[in-house]
Amino acid sequence: MIAGLLLMAAAAPPMAVIDERDTLREEAPPHGAIGMSTAYRISDAAPAPRTMEFRRRVLHKGAAIGEHPIAHDEVYYVLSGEGEVVSDGKRAMLRQGMTAYLYNGAVVGIRQHGEEPLSLIIAYPNPPAATGK
Secondary structure (H helix, E strand, O other): OOOHHHHHHOOOOOOOOOOHHHHHEOOOOOOOOOOOOEOHHHHHHOOOOOOEEEEEEEEEEOOOOEEEEEEEEEEEEEEEEEEEEEEEEEEEEEEEOOEEEEEEOOOEEEEEEOOOOOEOOOOEEOOOHOOOO
């Protein structure tokens, strides 16, 4: 049994350690280009194969990730600032330390509120085509 576990562990690719500063881009947010944001496409720097996306995005004042349908579960975790998340028309305010767990099939988005930029982590699985399955 232990030998089998060791074989499974040996088959995994080596870990990837990524400095978010190496992934930084200033760009309009996705799904509508509403305002400007700082994007940290952290998981883009992880070599294939990878099965998930892990990103940080800072929505500048008035910016938003526009409403869009999702074909997977998705998580928004707020590092700082405030924002309003929407899922199928239902709205909720988020602030530091809060998470929105969004479900497959929903139409979702998030908008920055207040004076401070909204910094959040966004995580979701890659579509099967992107993982080579």
